[in-house]
Amino acid sequence: MIFYFSGTGNSKWVAKEIASLIKDNCIDICELNEVPNIDNEEQMGFVFPIYAWGVPEVMVNFIKKLNKTNAFTFCICTCGSEAGEALKKLSKIYRLDSSYSIIMPSNYIIAEDIESENIIDEKINKAKEDLENISKEIIERKKVYKVHEGSMSKLKSAINKAFNKFGRTTKPFYVDKNKCISCGKCSKICPTSCITLTNGYPTWGEKCYQCLRCINYCPKEAIQYGKSTEKRGRYNIEKYLD
Numbered sequence: 001m002i003f004y005f006s007g008t009g010n011s012k013w014v015a016k017e018i019a020s021l022i023k024d025n026c027i028d029i030c031e032l033n034e035v036p037n038i039d040n041e042e043q044m045g046f047v048f049p050i051y052a053w054g055v056p057e058v059m060v061n062f063i064k065k066l067n068k069t070n071a072f073t074f075c076i077c078t079c080g081s082e083a084g085e086a087l088k089k090l091s092k093i094y095r096l097d098s099s100y101s102i103i104m105p106s107n108y109i110i111a112e113d114i115e116s117e118n119i120i121d122e123k124i125n126k127a128k129e130d131l132e133n134i135s136k137e138i139i140e141r142k143k144v145y146k147v148h149e150g151s152m153s154k155l156k157s158a159i160n161k162a163f164n165k166f167g168r169t170t171k172p173f174y175v176d177k178n179k180c181i182s183c184g185k186c187s188k189i190c191p192t193s194c195i196t197l198t199n200g201y202p203t204w205g206e207k208c209y210q211c212l213r214c215i216n217y218c219p220k221e222a223i224q225y226g227k228s229t230e231k232r233g234r235y236n237i238e239k240y241l242d
């Protein structure tokens with residue numbers, strides 16, 4: 001079984017591709033109501049995006065609840081450019097036989113604009129090739145650590161604690177009422193059910209993973225995070241899959 005978490009579809013796509021290549025199933029951890037029984041699994045995978053050079057807290061908390069297993073356990077993180085020491089840290093919490101990073105388009109529009117269509121297409125095509133190779137290694141039960149950590153990885157991954165403590169604030173989220181059509185999509189798709197509609201307009205509660213699904217999927221690009229996103233594009237993988 002492959003367990004995934006995904007904000008804007010990259011990690012979901014990776015989980016589905018790898019599941020089909022190694023003939024296994026995958027499931028969104030946000031759809032699970034109880035801790036899954038993994039006692040009979042022969043192989044187990046975790047797929048998720050990198051947030052501030054770390055593993056999303058929701059994934060860490062999920063993994064911590066799992067029983068220990070003898071199954072071959074692999075992990076694939078998706079990131080815009082570098083994963084830091086996220087998977088090394090995760091392997092201290094749960095045994096990982098193999099660890100990979102896959103470079104995917106960045107959805108972090110709070111910090112930077114979306115990439116050009118060419119770069120996005122190139123990244124997705126390269127990821128397809130990488131996944132073919134990764135799937136072969138998983139089938140062969142190869143124990144490898146193929147993670148692009150990037151420079152100053154130790155220092156950067158230390159920042160992750162601060163991200164979880166302070167960086168995930170929802171205070172800067174707001175909706176442009178001239179653009180919002182009150183479709184409620186943001187509220188429906190939020191993985192933490194953190195968004196409620198007040199007079200048809202979204203308001204954000206506190207429990208936010210900062211997956212940026214709401215801002216990147218809004219059909220009218222009406223959602224902003226402070227000033228930084230006003231002039232930036234929006235990313236989700238569905239726009240790029242044929």
Ligand SMILES: Cc1cc2nc3c(=O)[nH]c(=O)nc-3n(C[C@H](O)[C@H](O)[C@H](O)COP(=O)(O)O)c2cc1C
Nearest residue numbers: 007008009010011049052053079080081082106107
């Ligand atoms: C809050 C946040 C923090 C991020 N931090 C990093 C990072 O440290 N390094 C990186 O390469 N990409 C970073 N990204 C980009 C995502 O990891 C990348 O786009 C990922 O593939 C998104 O996966 P998803 O579509 O499954 O949510 C960050 C994205 C978000 C939303």
